[in-house]
Amino acid sequence: MKFICALLLLVSPFLSAQCVDNEELCATVGKWDFSIGLGAGVLTNPLHDGENIPLVIVPSFSYYGERVFFQNNTLGYTLYENESIAFSAITLINNEYAYFNRWHPQNIFLPKSSSDVIDQSPSESFQPDISYKKVAKRKWALDVGAQLNWFISNSVNAEFKVLHDVNKAYRGFNANAEVSKVFRINEHSVLEVTLGAQWNSEALVDYYYGISADETSASSSIYQGKAGVNPYLNIGYAYRINDEWQLKAFLKRKKLSSNIYLSPIVQDTTVDLIFMGFFYEF
């Protein structure tokens, strides 16, 4: 930690990220930005029996005040900011719950008793696969924590987050570290590449992906989740057609930690997101 602080102090005087009228990296203070995207895409669901989440209409919001900011699902208050770093208190909804959302019409008629919750054949000696619909419902979590942004240059931003759920859903922590670089291809086109890693504490992994003795009658199905790291890569491309319209395409691949994908309710080792569509800015 001392090393990181020393490094920040060392580089701060030499690096600056001047903000001008640059829509990808900078926001106008005091102005709401709202856009709505219409296109086609999908977020894959790594759970057994988990339906992929279609993406057709994608709304996007952002507001930056002198201190307060809101961008999509993150609400924050910046405690300290200079040209090189920003330190903020933030809150956001943990997106792990999205895979367990049972509001899908197919999920309405679910077995409620614990006697019929396991898909297993008696002859199987290995850990059987379990539909996520047949384990106890997972709750959504509201995370609160801190975020540090390091503006390494005018086109490179490093972001670090540490969060804890305040509504006591999983009673644990998660953290995130990522580095993004914006490439301006020409006057109309921008490409952004992000490389990051998400760490989930043992409590989080166990809450969402663990199988307790209450949820299964087979001892071989019991699964104890452990802390794990999920690395990911994002690639976003935006082409500005005119003042109101943009064509955007986005790809994301997240590799799940073995402590997640070895869970009996998980069938995939990766989560992918792809979307392409037209965004109208109001």
Next chain:
Amino acid sequence: MNFKSALMSTLILVMGFHVYAEQASDSLGNVSPSIKLKVTPSVCIVRDKGQLCKMRVTASWESNVPVDVCLYSNEKQLNCWNNQTDVKQVFDISLDKKLIFTLRNRQKTLATQYVKVNASQSNKYRRRLRSQWSLF
């Protein structure tokens, strides 16, 4: 300067005047008016960009010959005058961006002046703390 040079200089001056007189006349032999238009003040200061500015301006124009003209702000007609050479009049205007004042006769625009809007507080910007792609 000898006589030959003096004669040449006189000829050039006379020919130059003749060319100018031809340019200032139309096909009917009428001399085109030379008009100066002035609108003051020419800048309105507002607090924020895009804010509406209400102000009182004085428009004045002078012509070397009596003319029939109308004054417009963008495409809105403000007033017309007949057979005048010198006019000064006050107008109340509202604008949120540059306004173009033009003095026109039936054929063409004779003079143009701009009134601009300047914001005293220009936009402030902050680095975004989440990527635009964080919606996914």
